Every structure is written in structure tokens, then in C-alpha cells.
Amino acid sequence: MAHRDPRRLSRRQFALLGTQVAGAAVTVLLGIPIVGFILSPLFRGQQAVWREVGDIGGVPDRQPTKFEVSFPLGEWTSANVKLAVYVVKINTDYRIFSNVCTHMECPVRWEDSLRQFLCPCHGGLYDMNGNNVGGPPPKPLPQYVHRIEGTTLFVQNRFTESV
Amino acid sequence: MGRIAAAYNWFDERTAIRSLIRKGLYEAVPVRGAWFYTLGSATLVLILLQLITGIFLTLLYVPSVTEAWASLHYLTQHDAFGAIVRGIHLWSAYILLFVIGLHMIRTFFSGSYKRPRELNWVTGVGLFVLVLAMAITGAFLPWDQAAYWTAVVVTNIAVYTPFIGSFLRALWRGADTVGPTTLSRTFGIHVWLIPAILFPLIGAHLALLRKHGEFGSYVNYRGAYRSREGVDVPPAPKQRPIEPPYPAVPTDELWAAPLETEDFYPHQTFKDGVVSAGLVILVFILAVAIGAPLEAVADPATTSYTPVPEWFFLPLDELLLLVPQQLIPLVLVLPTGGVLLLLALPFIDRDPERNPFERPAVMVPGAFAVLFVVILTLLGSGRLFNL
Numbered sequence: 001m002a003h004r005d006p007r008r009l010s011r012r013q014f015a016l017l018g019t020q021v022a023g024a025a026v027t028v029l030l031g032i033p034i035v036g037f038i039l040s041p042l043f044r045g046q047q048a049v050w051r052e053v054g055d056i057g058g059v060p061d062r063q064p065t066k067f068e069v070s071f072p073l074g075e076w077t078s079a080n081v082k083l084a085v086y087v088v089k090i091n092t093d094y095r096i097f098s099n100v101c102t103h104m105e106c107p108v109r110w111e112d113s114l115r116q117f118l119c120p121c122h123g124g125l126y127d128m129n130g131n132n133v134g135g136p137p138p139k140p141l142p143q144y145v146h147r148i149e150g151t152t153l154f155v156q157n158r159f160t161e162s163v
Numbered sequence: 164m165g166r167i168a169a170a171y172n173w174f175d176e177r178t179a180i181r182s183l184i185r186k187g188l189y190e191a192v193p194v195r196g197a198w199f200y201t202l203g204s205a206t207l208v209l210i211l212l213q214l215i216t217g218i219f220l221t222l223l224y225v226p227s228v229t230e231a232w233a234s235l236h237y238l239t240q241h242d243a244f245g246a247i248v249r250g251i252h253l254w255s256a257y258i259l260l261f262v263i264g265l266h267m268i269r270t271f272f273s274g275s276y277k278r279p280r281e282l283n284w285v286t287g288v289g290l291f292v293l294v295l296a297m298a299i300t301g302a303f304l305p306w307d308q309a310a311y312w313t314a315v316v317v318t319n320i321a322v323y324t325p326f327i328g329s330f331l332r333a334l335w336r337g338a339d340t341v342g343p344t345t346l347s348r349t350f351g352i353h354v355w356l357i358p359a360i361l362f363p364l365i366g367a368h369l370a371l372l373r374k375h376g377e378f379g380s381y382v383n384y385r386g387a388y389r390s391r392e393g394v395d396v397p398p399a400p401k402q403r404p405i406e407p408p409y410p411a412v413p414t415d416e417l418w419a420a421p422l423e424t425e426d427f428y429p430h431q432t433f434k435d436g437v438v439s440a441g442l443v444i445l446v447f448i449l450a451v452a453i454g455a456p457l458e459a460v461a462d463p464a465t466t467s468y469t470p471v472p473e474w475f476f477l478p479l480d481e482l483l484l485l486v487p488q489q490l491i492p493l494v495l496v497l498p499t500g501g502v503l504l505l506l507a508l509p510f511i512d513r514d515p516e517r518n519p520f521e522r523p524a525v526m527v528p529g530a531f532a533v534l535f536v537v538i539l540t541l542l543g544s545g546r547l548f549n550l
Contacts, residue, residue, distance in 0.1 A: 039334070041337045042334065046338070046339060066466055068464050073228065073229075073343060074228075074338070074343040074344060076343070077229070079228070081342070082462070083464050084463075084465070084466055099466060103491070104315070104316045104483060105315045105316065105319045106312065106316065106470055107463075107464075107466055107468065107470075109466040109467070121312075121316065121469075122483050122484040136484070136486065136487065136491065138488040138491065
């Protein structure tokens with residue numbers, strides 16, 4: 001039997017290597033765009049927009065009052081989404097709360113009988129200052145970035161701290 | 164030879180269809196307890212019902228946040244047959260979750276997951292998880308209030324994953340908040356991604372079943388009769404009439420072959436047919452009589468709507484309520500740990516004993532786990548529906 005030079009590829013080894021290289025090339029060429037496509041929305045970030053909420057001059061002292069505000073629904077649609085905004089006036093100070101519960105993002109509501117914000121899903125409670133005072137919520141209610149011109153409230157579609 | 168027989172022969176020569184059909188129909192299955200062995204075929208029938216009705220629902224449904232609810236509202240209001248198709252899709256999903264659970268409990272208590280059927284069990288656990296994932300993603304799609312708030316809460320659970328929580332949540336939502344991309348992604352996951360894994364896995368589950376044969380339960384085997392009824396060793400197992408050898412790898416002579424078997428067709432298919440047809444009739448009645456509900460369109464600005472989870476989500480929802488704020492990740496850890504434990508079960512419990520009364524170390528924790536889920540469900544339904 002003739003000796004084969006062990007440093008040289010045999011015909012079989014060459015075919016095996018070629019198959020593996022072809023498979024790897026297809027995997028990489030398909031994988032990069034697909035993974036990038038799935039991940040790309042995460043890196044685009046949300047465009048900050050200001051929207052007018054309305055006249056808050058009539059909001060009574062220490063009586064959280066609900067307003068609604070429209071924000072763009074998404075990147076490729078011209079539709080809007082309406083969100084709830086709670087305006088809390090304490091003396092001359094205004095706080096603009098989102099009603100998104102910090103536990104599971106359920107819609108928090110002001111319960112006048114409790115004098116607290118209540119989350120209907122799992123019984124989370126927040127006081128008038130938005131502090132989580134009962135139930136499972138781990139953080140205070142988020143507050144909108146806002147500005148007040150005269151008595152007109154404007155909010156941005158982001159919170160003062162990331163939640 | 165008649166023309167039909169000749170055509171059949173022509174076809175058989177080119178496809179070997181005759182031996183395929185023979186192999187499919189003439190499998191030896193254990194006789195005693197055979198009604199319990201209908202749960203697997205019932206699961207398969209209900210999954211096929213999902214596939215068929217699901218395909219037809221995509222002929223009308225529009226996966227867009229501005230159109231999804233309206234398309235189903237039209238279906239419910241103006242298309243009696245469409246409403247029935249949607250009703251069948253919903254009710255067969257509900258009953259499927261029940262039946263696949265019973266199938267799993269039956270397999271667990273009969274010890275059917277033991278060698279050489281470990282991978283039958285592992286693929287089965289995979290199918291159970293995928294069916295649950297189908298139920299959860301399907302619940303997002305109507306985009307009514309119930310669907311929207313289910314989408315919000317379910318995707319938000321991901322945020323409590325250690326280290327990569329907000330990344331995972333954004334990956335599913337396609338943004339920081341639930342919106343149009345969430346619906347597109349969840350629709351794609353529901354109709355393409357999960358089925359593309361689910362159906363090949365069903366194929367593997369069935370191929371393994373045919374390779375090893377239906378185990379049945381300890382009552383089908385020699386030692387069982389002896390220990391239960393105190394009689395002497397009964398006659399040797401009947402020779403299985405049809406190939407392949409049963410089972411491929413005998414692990415323990417006692418558990419190698421059931422005492423008494425009969426052909427899958429028509430004996431087991433009769434029982435399978437009765438149970439499956441009964442379930443399909445039940446699904447049809449529920450679909451016509453109750454149908455699939457559609458609440459008001461999703462309103463993220465609501466301060467009056469109380470989100471109520473789907474019933475199969477109640478155990479997890481009750482955990483969300485009970486777990487204090489420092490321990491919220493437990494809501495992820497418990498189900499994940501449960502699934503991992505189920506996957507590991509046949510590799511932990513390797514004793515060949517199949518009699519559930521002789522296996523208290525596995526039966527008691529298993530029974531407690533089932534009880535735990537049932538109690539959480541009862542607590543959740545009591546809280547939400549004032550029962």
C-alpha cells in the first residue's frame with residue numbers, strides 16, 4: 001500500500017471540509033441579516049415628541065385628575081395612541097403621573113374612597129405623591145417629562161426616570 | 164383483478180403505500196386501561212383542529228393594531244360561520260390545554276417515561292410548553308381589552324429576568340411599550356415560528372411512540388398481576404403479531420412486553436375515535452352556544468377596565484399577587500424550574516418500578532405540584548370572579 005503524505009488533504013477530507021465551509025457560509029450569510037432584523041427596533045430608540053394635554057387651571061388641590069394625551073403609535077404608522085395622564089396639584093406644585101403600574105404595567109386608577117391610586121390587577125397602591133405604599137409594585141409611579149405654559153400642560157412621551 | 168385494485172398496485176409499486184398503511188394500523192397495544200391511552204390521540208386531534216381553524220382565520224384576520232379588532236368584530240357580527248370557526252379555535256384550545264395536562268398526568272403516574280421512553284417524555288414536555296406558548300400568544304391577537312392587557316402583563320413578566328430583562332421585554336414587544344410591532348411579532352410567532360417547531364416535534368413524539376410501543380400501565384405487566392391479586396406468574400406474554408420487535412431495547416424483562424395486546428386498528432382506533440369525536444362535538448356545541456367573546460377595542464388610556472387573565476394564566480397571576488416586591492423574579496423562576504424539573508424527571512427517576520403505589524418518592528411530590536397549581540387557580544378564580 002502506497003504511503004500517503006499525512007500533511008496533504010485526502011480527497012475525502014477535502015470534501016468534508018468543503019461541505020462544512022459551505023454550510024457555515026450559508027448560516028452566517030442568513031444569520032446576520034435575520035438577527036439584525038429582529039434586534040434593530042431595540043437600537044433605534046423612541047423619538048421624543050411634545051404633545052399638548054390641555055388646560056390644567058381647573059385641577060383642584062390634592063385631587064388627582066385624569067387627562068388623556070395622544071402620542072404617535074409607532075414608527076411606520078400615522079395612527080396615534082391615547083394614554084392616561086394624572087395631574088396632581090399640591091399647593092402650587094404639579095406632578096404629572098403616568099397610570100402605568102410599576103409592577104406589571106396594568107392601568108392604575110385614582111380611588112377617591114381610598115385616597116390612593118389602585119392597580120386593579122394585583123392590588124398595588126400608591127399615595128398622592130406616586131409613592132408605592134402597598135401591594136407588589138417595586139417602584140413609585142412614573143412621572144412624565146412636562147412643561148406648563150400659563151395653565152396649559154405639555155408632556156413628552158418619556159418618563160423622568162427610566163422605568 | 165379489478166381496476167381499483169390494479170391502480171392500487173400501480174401506486175404501491177411506486178410508493179410502498181401498502182406497507183406504510185399496514186405499519187400505521189397494525190401496532191400491538193395493551194388491552195387493559197386502553198381508554199386512558201386515548202388522551203394522546205385526543206391531544207393530536209385538538210391540535211389539528213387548531214391548525215385547520217387557525218389557517219382559515221388568517222383568511223380574514225388582519226394583524227394590525229388599527230384593524231385586528233375590527234376584522235374580528237366584523238367576523239363576529241356579520242359572519243355566522245366565521246364566528247363558529249373562531250369559536251372552535253378558542254374552545255378547542257381551552258379543551259386542548261385540559262387534555263394535554265391529563266395526558267401528561269397519566270404518563271407521569273403510570274411511569275411511562277422510564278427507559279427506553281425518556282425522549283418520548285422529553286418531546287412531550289416540549290410540546291406541552293409550545294402548546295402553552297400558542298395559548299398565550301393567541302390571547303394577544305384579538306386586540307380587545309382582554310387581549311391588550313394580557314399582552315402588556317405577559318410581555319412585562321420578561322422584564323424580571325435577571326440582567327437581560329428589559330432587553331428580552333423589548334425583543335418581544337419590538338419597542339419599550341406594547342404597540343404595533345408587538346402585535347406583528349406575536350402574530351408571526353403564533354402562526355409561523357411556534358408551529359414550525361411544534362409539528363416536527365409531534366412527528367418525533369409519534370415516531371418514538373411507534374418505536375417503543377404504548378407502555379400502558381403496570382396493570383398490563385406480569386409482576387403487577389402477581390402483586391395486586393396474589394396469584395402466581397401468569398402465562399408468558401403473547402407474541403406480538405406484527406413487527407417491529409417490542410420494545411426495541413428491553414430494559415427489564417418484567418416491563419418488556421404487555422401481557423395482553425390487541426391491534427391498534429380497529430380496537431384502539433375505536434376508543435380513540437369515540438373520545439376524539441366526543442370532544443369535537445363538545446367543542447362545536449360550545450363554539451355555537453357560547454362562541455368566542457370579543458370585548459371593547461383595546462384602550463391603553465382606560466382607568467375603569469379591570470384586566471382579568473385567561474383561566475390558564477390564573478396560577479401565574481395568583482403568584483404575581485402573592486409574591487412580595489422583593490421576590491417578583493420568583494414568578495419566572497418557579498415555572499422555569501418546573502419545566503426543567505419535568506425535562507429532567509426520567510433521568511432522575513431511573514428505577515424501573517412502574518407501579519405508582521410503589522413509587523411514593525415521585526408520586527407524592529408530583530401530586531403536590533398538581534395540587535399547588537390547582538390551588539393557585541382556585542384562589543385566582545375566587546379572587547377575580549367572586550366565587
